[in-house]
Amino acid sequence: MSPSVIMQRIAAMAVCLLISIPALAEITPTAEDAQASREVAQSIRFGHYEDINFDEAWSRKAFARMLEMMDPQHLYLLSTDIERFGDLRTGFNQAMEQGELERVYAFYGLFQSRLEQRLEWLIAQLEANPTFDYTGNERLAFEGEVSNWVDEFSELDPVWTKRMKNAALTQKLTEPNIDDAEINRRLVNRYRDQLNRVRQTNNEDVLSLFLGAATSSIDPHTEYMSPDQSESFDIQMRLSLEGIGAMLQSEDEYVKVAQLVPGGPAERSGQLHPADRIIAVGQGDSGDMTSVVSMRLDDVVKLIRGPKGSTVRLEVIPARALDVTQTRTVTITRDTVNLEDQAAKSDVIEVQRNGHTERVGVITVPAFYVDFDAWQAGQANYRSTTRDVAALIEKLKAQNVQGIVLDMRGNGGGALQEANSMVGLFIDRGPTVQVRDARGRINLYGDTDRGVAWDGPLTVLINRLSASASEIFAGAIQDYGRGLVLGSRSFGKGTVQTLSDLSHGELRMTRAKFYRISGESTQERGVEPDITFPTLFSDEEIGESALPNALPWDTVRPVNYRRYGNLDASLPTLRDQHAVRAAQNPNFRYLQREASLLKTLREQNTSVSLNLEQRRREMQAQEAEQLALENSRRQALGLETLASWTETLDDDDTATQSDSPINQAQLQESAEILLDYAQLTGQLRDTNVASTKAP
Missing domain, CATH: 3.90.226.10 (2-enoyl-CoA Hydratase; Chain A, domain 1)
Structure with missing residues (x-):
C-alpha cells in the first residue's frame, strides 16, 4: 500500500484533532457503535501482525493516545477533567472489548464543553478588546507553551491571548495595509465558524476518535473507517476523485500536504509540495478565501474537491518557510487522475x-x-x-x-x-521479497x-x-x-495491510511485514x-x-x-x-547548505516574537540568509539574482518538481555515476x- 494512501487514511482518522472536534452534549453511543468496537477489538486480537494483549499497560497507552489526539498542547482540558475520567486509564480495554462506550462518550462531552467555552471566550475577548499592543517583549512557543494540564480554566487565558495576538500579527505581517478593524472582523468570524462547526457532530465523530486512539496506539496504519470514510477511501483507490491530487493530514491546527499523487494536478503544477501547510481555500480565480486553520480535515477536503476544470486557490505556508507569515497563494485547476497520468x-x-x-x-x-x-x-x-x-x-x-x-x-x-x-x-x-505474517510464517x-x-x-x-x-x-x-x-x-513503510468489512464501517489492519532477501526489514x-x-x-x-x-525495524533469516x-x-x-x-556543482552545494541552514534554524527557532518590529527583524534576518544561499547558486550558474526570498518560493526548486534545476541536477549526476x-x-x-x- 502506498504512503499516499497511508497518509490519506491517517489523515481521515485525525478528524478528532484539536478544535476540529465538534460539539456533543447529548450524543450517546448506539448499538452499532458498541458492535463496531467489539468487532475491531476481536479482529485486532486475532489478526494483527503484532501479538496484541489488551491488558492494563495497553489501556494506559491507548488512553494517553486519546488525550494526545484530543488536546495535544494541553489547551482545553483541565487536570480535574482528566482525573474525573481517570478510570478510563485502566478501563479503556474493557470499553473497547465489551463495547461499553458510555464513559468514553461522556468524557468527549466534557472535552466538547471546554472547547466551546474557549471559543466563546475568544470571541468575547475580541469584541471587548478589538486591538492588540505589538510593542512588548512577549514570545509564543511553537510547542510546549503549556507543559502539563492546569487546574483552572483561567490559567490558560494568557496562552490563548498570545495565540490570538499571534493570529492577528500574522495577518498584519502578511498584509501590511490591513487595518485593525478588519483583522478583528476576520478573527471573530474564524472563531464563530469554528464554534458552528464544533456544534455539528454525531456519534461517528466520537467513535472515530475512540477507535482511532485504540488502533493508532498499536501502529499508524491500523485504523477504523466509518461508512463515510470508507466511501472516500474507495473513491481514492479508484483514482476517480476530482480534485487536486494531494493527500492531506492534520497536524496541530493545520492541514498539511502529506503526498502528491503522481500525475495529478498539484504535482503537474509544481506549486504545491509535501509538508506545505494549507491555511485558506478559495473557489475560482478571485473572491474571498475561507480560513481552514483548525478546521476538521473532512471539511477542508470538501472545500478543495470540486468538478473537473474548475479552479481552487490555496493559501499555503511553504515547507521551507520558517515563519507562519511567509505564505503564498497558488491556483490549481481540478482534474481527475487517470492510469495514463501515472x-x-x-x-x-x-x-x-x-x-x-x-x-x-x-x-x-x-x-x-x-x-x-x-x-x-x-x-x-x-x-x-x-x-x-x-x-x-x-x-x-x-x-x-x-x-x-x-x-x-x-x-x-x-x-x-x-x-x-x-x-x-x-x-x-x-x-x-519475503513477507512474514502474524503467525511467523514467511512467504x-x-x-x-x-x-x-x-x-x-x-x-x-x-x-x-x-x-x-x-x-x-x-x-x-x-x-x-x-x-x-x-x-x-x-520512507520506511514495510508493513502490509488488509481491509475487512465490519457490521458498521471497515477495518484496515496491519497483517504482515516486508523483508528484503538479505533478511532486513524495510520498516x-x-x-x-x-x-x-x-x-x-x-x-x-x-x-x-x-x-x-510505528512498528520497529527487525530482521529475519x-x-x-x-x-x-x-x-x-x-x-x-x-x-x-x-x-x-x-x-x-552549484545546485548540489546549494542543497547541502540549505539543508544545513534549515536544520540549524529549526533547532534555534523555538518561539516567535509578538513584537511587530522584532518579528520583522527576525524574519528579515532568516530570509537574508536563505536569499544569500539562493543567489550564490544563481551567480554560479550565470542566472539573474533575486531581490527577495519570497521570489524563491515562487520559483521553488524542491525535490518534488521533476523539471526543477535541482531535480535535473540529481538526474544528471546519477547518469555521471552510472558512467x-x-x-x-x-x-x-x-x-x-x-x-x-x-x-
Whole structure:
C-alpha cells in the first residue's frame, strides 16, 4: 500500500484533532457503535501482525493516545477533567472489548464543553478588546507553551491571548495595509465558524476518535473507517476523485500536504509540495478565501474537491518557510487522475566525456500500477508498470544508451506484484521479497522467468517519498548487487495491510511485514542509498519514523541468492568521484547548505516574537540568509539574482518538481555515476553514437 494512501487514511482518522472536534452534549453511543468496537477489538486480537494483549499497560497507552489526539498542547482540558475520567486509564480495554462506550462518550462531552467555552471566550475577548499592543517583549512557543494540564480554566487565558495576538500579527505581517478593524472582523468570524462547526457532530465523530486512539496506539496504519470514510477511501483507490491530487493530514491546527499523487494536478503544477501547510481555500480565480486553520480535515477536503476544470486557490505556508507569515497563494485547476497520468516514461540524458557524447537512459516510474480490470478479464495487452518499463527498455536500447537510471523519487508504491515482476526485468530468476505474517510464517516471492530485459549498468534514484513497493524494488536491486541505489533514505513503510468489512464501517489492519532477501526489514529505516544526495526533506516530518507508534525495524533469516556484481569494491572510488563533482556543482552545494541552514534554524527557532518590529527583524534576518544561499547558486550558474526570498518560493526548486534545476541536477549526476561505474567495471561500450567535442 502506498504512503499516499497511508497518509490519506491517517489523515481521515485525525478528524478528532484539536478544535476540529465538534460539539456533543447529548450524543450517546448506539448499538452499532458498541458492535463496531467489539468487532475491531476481536479482529485486532486475532489478526494483527503484532501479538496484541489488551491488558492494563495497553489501556494506559491507548488512553494517553486519546488525550494526545484530543488536546495535544494541553489547551482545553483541565487536570480535574482528566482525573474525573481517570478510570478510563485502566478501563479503556474493557470499553473497547465489551463495547461499553458510555464513559468514553461522556468524557468527549466534557472535552466538547471546554472547547466551546474557549471559543466563546475568544470571541468575547475580541469584541471587548478589538486591538492588540505589538510593542512588548512577549514570545509564543511553537510547542510546549503549556507543559502539563492546569487546574483552572483561567490559567490558560494568557496562552490563548498570545495565540490570538499571534493570529492577528500574522495577518498584519502578511498584509501590511490591513487595518485593525478588519483583522478583528476576520478573527471573530474564524472563531464563530469554528464554534458552528464544533456544534455539528454525531456519534461517528466520537467513535472515530475512540477507535482511532485504540488502533493508532498499536501502529499508524491500523485504523477504523466509518461508512463515510470508507466511501472516500474507495473513491481514492479508484483514482476517480476530482480534485487536486494531494493527500492531506492534520497536524496541530493545520492541514498539511502529506503526498502528491503522481500525475495529478498539484504535482503537474509544481506549486504545491509535501509538508506545505494549507491555511485558506478559495473557489475560482478571485473572491474571498475561507480560513481552514483548525478546521476538521473532512471539511477542508470538501472545500478543495470540486468538478473537473474548475479552479481552487490555496493559501499555503511553504515547507521551507520558517515563519507562519511567509505564505503564498497558488491556483490549481481540478482534474481527475487517470492510469495514463501515472504511467512510466523515458528520456535520454547526454553526458560529455573525453570529447564524446555518451547517452544514458532515464525511466521515470511514478507508481507501481496495473489495470486490474483488464488483467482479470484476461485481456492480452493490459497496462502495467512491468509491461510499460519493458517496452521503454527496448526503446532505449534502440537509442544506444550506455545504462539506465530508474527514477523512483516520489514513488509511493502500489501493486506488490508489479514491484516483484519488475525486478525480474533486471535479474535472471531469483527471490525478490519475503513477507512474514502474524503467525511467523514467511512467504517468499520472486521472479521465475528466464532472461532479462536489461543486463547493462543500472542505477535506482530514490528519495524520502519513495515507499512500500518502490523500497522493495530498490532493496532487491541493491541486495543483488545488480545496480547502485542513489539519492536519500526512503520512507520506511514495510508493513502490509488488509481491509475487512465490519457490521458498521471497515477495518484496515496491519497483517504482515516486508523483508528484503538479505533478511532486513524495510520498516522504519527504509533503504539507505549507496551514494547519498542532500535533501530538504526532514526525517522528523516525513517518513515512517515520523508517525506515532510505528512498528520497529527487525530482521529475519536471509535467503540464498546470487550476487551480480561487487559494488562494494567500487563504492569508495565512485563516492570520491561524486564528491568532486558535487563540490563543483552549484545546485548540489546549494542543497547541502540549505539543508544545513534549515536544520540549524529549526533547532534555534523555538518561539516567535509578538513584537511587530522584532518579528520583522527576525524574519528579515532568516530570509537574508536563505536569499544569500539562493543567489550564490544563481551567480554560479550565470542566472539573474533575486531581490527577495519570497521570489524563491515562487520559483521553488524542491525535490518534488521533476523539471526543477535541482531535480535535473540529481538526474544528471546519477547518469555521471552510472558512467563512472560502467567505466570502472569495463562495461562502457563504444556505441558509435555521433560523437561531438565537449564545449
